[in-house]
Amino acid sequence: MKITLSHGAGGAQTQKLIGEFLKLIKNRQVEGGIGLDDLDDCGTIPYQGGQIVFTTDGHTVDPLFFPGGDIGRLSVAGTVNDLTMMGSKAVALSLALVIEEGLEAEILERVFQSINSTCQEAGVAIIAGDTKVVERGAVDKLIITTAGVGLTERVVRDNGVQPGDKIIISGDIGNHGVALLSQREGYDFQTTLESDVAPLNKMLEPVWQLRVHAAKDPTRGGIAMVLNEMAEKSGVNIILAEEKIPLHPEVKGACEMLGLDPFTLANEGKVVMAVHPEDAEEVLKILQQHPYGKKAVICGEALVVEEKKSPKVLVQTDFGKRVVRPPLGEIVPRIC
């Protein structure tokens, strides 16, 4: 088998590939902690009654600088957000650069400025690093790999959704996906949309004392992917009200124009949460007070799975219902 871009698009094929790779790794868990098999946002190491939360993430993006962000901000925010989704307090990151020979030093300086400002915003330090330069053509300009450590007493899992929980989305979906598509060769459209890339740890800090049963950041694969993961791992159905899902008009316009589904588009600064119904309004208020959560909404709920059926994600439209499945692979425009 040859690896295709679909294997990296964050959808069902990515899951399948990861499943196959997992078997090749022998030790996948620290005793008492969350390990690779859990396929959660991070792994954990039990320590002195609490948990050390650990994750890593490789970042490639084309172009390096895009509307609303760049690879530096993306690298920091991505790892901070993964740590945050486990309910942990992000503390420190490592940073490994693979640089293509010939890259302008000035570009690296700009990336570092962005890394610094994002770290400052998130209140994390970079305490370890590595740099490699490879021959021209061996990588495309720059790859950044970050690892991160967070600390928590209580871990929030993605499998903890309970029937009756309210589903909260923290704002417009798909902005990052559309902003990046607009930069790609062959798409040829103009939009004022910017990527939503942002570290969410400060916004979410106050919500962890409430009954948040699950949280995930809908990056590649969009909300379609994370909602399916949450439903399947938790053994619940999730039903969304389509009219409540926050969508920027330009994302809607771009999706209609290109025949894309906004549910499958990437976000880099959003959270999807399942919250105990009694705490949902309070969580919502907290999010709405923060600039990154102004358009947060309660847009669905978790339900008991019917007997002998598998968990699924449903959308109630203005007419009937439909099922939302994990996206398939790389996003291509369609005309028919």
Added chain:
Amino acid sequence: MCVAPVGKVISIQGTQGVCDFEGVKKEISLMLLPTVQVGDYIAVHAGYAVQVVKDYKKLLQEMVTRNVIGENLLAKIEEENKKLDNKEIKIMNFCGTHEYSIVKYGLRDLLPANIHLVAGPGCPVCVVPEEEILTALELLENKDIILTTYGDMFRVPTSQGSLKEAKAKGKDVRVVYGVDEAIKIAQGTDKPVVHLAIGFETTAPTTASALLQADGLTNFFILSSHRYSAPVMEYVLQNNTMEGVICPGHVAAVIGEEAFLGVVDEFKIPLVISGFEPLDILETIALILEQINNKEAKLENQYARMVEEKGNAVAREAMEKVFTTQDAAWRGFPVLKNSRMVLREEFTQFDALKKFALREKNQGENAKNGCLCGKILQGKHPSQCGLFGKFCQPENPQGPCMVSQEGPCFIAFQYQ
């Protein structure tokens, strides 16, 4: 079978214009709609303006109260259905984009249990026979070319793999949104660029228009898998009993209302040309049921905001100038007479088959692996195929119906 979003023309420069889709701006070709004016709302297909939408404001107003209108239409359907005394009614929605809308808005569940909407063959990706994709793969294997095609075509499996797999092996395969992008690629390279062109009468005029302007471009070629919609509609109706047909609105926008009169005459069942909004489809179903109760069998045009009696004359002419007909096999169908569009003599210089001396394999019945695509495109439910859901899934499709976003199998698997 054709995605044709509606946007507003905000500027025009010669034969190009800029169209605004809720704030997103895209340059489009106006070659097929030369009379368009700034401020018009237009339907755009594959980067080309296809038709002006009349009374768009009214449509927007209807969107606001669409729950109420929807309720009323459902009540009307219910009322007509009472007169039918639970008779089983099969209505074929010919076009894949109708199927997509029907499933996206969960319309089937809202209809009375005896009314069955049956997906038809109007999925251009689904009906291209394996041989025609194999020709493209062979070309990629043997020549140093750039192959362009539309999104869904990319993943269709053949016995020799898919175009996507060819790309993973290092071949230069590019997905384009419209034929004009393929032309742009050709203008920027010395390599031959071959565009695998698919689609019915909505897409074919865009290919035709591009070729009519491509004079002097010596490295651009077409593999035409374009098809006429009438032959397959007739074949399906000859071999299956349907009580009515939801006719393809965007094809009709090009070929005109009158192009369907022959079908009504021959089969004597209600035919209604329909738009793609859920309200359009519900209204169309109500119209079909009303005709059945009135013992009528006529052609009606529910999509008058887009479809005129004679369609888009410029687009039709372009298509007629460039293409001629050929008998051709369709995926899962026998050879249908005069059903494929191939380039006329005058356009031989753009014909990839001639340029590269390619010979398409014998066209005949295919589907060696048990795939029932052909039957499914005639109304069989995907769950009646032994491969469906087990051996054939969107991640690992065995046939094109599981690949295309308009394929009945893909839609059934993904949304139901």
